[in-house]
Amino acid sequence: MIKKIYFQSIFFSFLFSMEAFSAESGGMPQLNPEFWISQIFWLTLTFGILYLVLSKLILPKISTNLESRKSQILENIEAAEKQREDSETKLKDYEEIISKSRLAAKTIFNQGREKALKDINAKREVLDKQIDDEIVKAEQEIKILRESAPDKINKIAIETSSELVQKLIGAEINNSSISAIVDDLSKRNGDKYYGN
Amino acid sequence: MAANPMTQFNVYRIGPEVKVGAFDISFTNASLFMIISSVAILLIFSFGSKKNSLLPNKIQLLAELSYTFVSKMISDTAGSKAKPYFAFIFSLFMFVLFCNMFGMIPYTFTVTSHIIVTFVLAAFIFIGVTVIGFMKHGFSYLKLFVPSGVPAVLLPLIVVIEIISYLSRPVSLSVRLFANMMAGHTMMKVFGGFVISLGIVGGWLPLSFSVALTGLEILVAFLQAYVFAILTCIYLNDALNLHH
Numbered sequence: 001m002i003k004k005i006y007f008q009s010i011f012f013s014f015l016f017s018m019e020a021f022s023a024e025s026g027g028m029p030q031l032n033p034e035f036w037i038s039q040i041f042w043l044t045l046t047f048g049i050l051y052l053v054l055s056k057l058i059l060p061k062i063s064t065n066l067e068s069r070k071s072q073i074l075e076n077i078e079a080a081e082k083q084r085e086d087s088e089t090k091l092k093d094y095e096e097i098i099s100k101s102r103l104a105a106k107t108i109f110n111q112g113r114e115k116a117l118k119d120i121n122a123k124r125e126v127l128d129k130q131i132d133d134e135i136v137k138a139e140q141e142i143k144i145l146r147e148s149a150p151d152k153i154n155k156i157a158i159e160t161s162s163e164l165v166q167k168l169i170g171a172e173i174n175n176s177s178i179s180a181i182v183d184d185l186s187k188r189n190g191d192k193y194y195g196n
Numbered sequence: 197m198a199a200n201p202m203t204q205f206n207v208y209r210i211g212p213e214v215k216v217g218a219f220d221i222s223f224t225n226a227s228l229f230m231i232i233s234s235v236a237i238l239l240i241f242s243f244g245s246k247k248n249s250l251l252p253n254k255i256q257l258l259a260e261l262s263y264t265f266v267s268k269m270i271s272d273t274a275g276s277k278a279k280p281y282f283a284f285i286f287s288l289f290m291f292v293l294f295c296n297m298f299g300m301i302p303y304t305f306t307v308t309s310h311i312i313v314t315f316v317l318a319a320f321i322f323i324g325v326t327v328i329g330f331m332k333h334g335f336s337y338l339k340l341f342v343p344s345g346v347p348a349v350l351l352p353l354i355v356v357i358e359i360i361s362y363l364s365r366p367v368s369l370s371v372r373l374f375a376n377m378m379a380g381h382t383m384m385k386v387f388g389g390f391v392i393s394l395g396i397v398g399g400w401l402p403l404s405f406s407v408a409l410t411g412l413e414i415l416v417a418f419l420q421a422y423v424f425a426i427l428t429c430i431y432l433n434d435a436l437n438l439h440h
Contacts, residue, residue, distance in 0.1 A: 029206045030309070035220070035224055036312045038207075038223075039312050039313055039316075042226065042230050043230060043307075043316055043317070044316075046227075046231055047234070047291055050290075051287040053238055054241065054286060055284070055287070057242075058242055058245050059282070062241070062245045062259055063263070066263065066264070
């Protein structure tokens, strides 16, 4: 408002001051009607053409450009949203698959472990049985050996003592008398050696 | 004394005198600058609407920003009913703006600094708005002059005031633009003249003033085009949506 008043005051001051020294050109050229008709004619012509071209050709184009951009952006946003949803469902599927496969892996592992344990137990039983058998056999052999050992020792003792006697004395002694002595000795000392 | 600051508003004939009947429609410097403004507008906007890339280039951005600026201005002041008049108001705003801006270039002619030009535009708007008002509302458009909620005693006075204010619309609209443009250009010319007459010693002050005024005048050139367009929208709003 102040600006307007300021401008108008300047304008009017010029209006009055100009009268003084521009009387020969007729003051304000704006108030000289010589070219008014020309100005009206050219204004109508140029503004009319400007309006026609803008309204018929250019503005609809800009409007469609703006609309198409808007719709394209909306479409893109929609597509992005859809893809996001897709990826979310896919992620869910993936997680489901993962959890399922994890469960399956667990059960397979458990089954395998059970089977392996069963196998191990069965094998161990078989082996235990074999070992027991072997032990029994070995014990039997030991028993046989133990039972036969004193006789063999006696025999060896009889033979060695008969040979010893023969070499020392030079006379043959009846084996039966020696074996009687050995038997007697071994019976007396048997407990000492065998610890039965 | 420096050159008369009013000579910049002189209209002179370019080329031969053309007469249609008794009317002189010769091509003048005013016609030249009307054509230059229109061609500049058409060039900018036809280049700005040529390609439709998703990422607009500079000229396209300019065209689209102007489009949305004017369309927002219209929808804010006159509502959605004013959409059919968008092209007219857009052309009006651009024409006045470009005429004002071309006038800011030294040695050019300012079309809008002539009362006859602004008055023809304003009178056209006034007649158009009145015709639209009567076409939309019939005789009830006259209710515009009878504001509601006014005491019966004051009514005759108010109606007279309303009619006078309505009839003075074209005058105020045209004089506002014309006077602003003329005063600004005259002032710039005067300060320019002071720079010359005061010379190298004292000319710096009016020179700095002139520089500041140039900035102000560019603002005024935009502002007056905007005011011209927005007042047209407001008048159109009165005709389209009868509020009184």
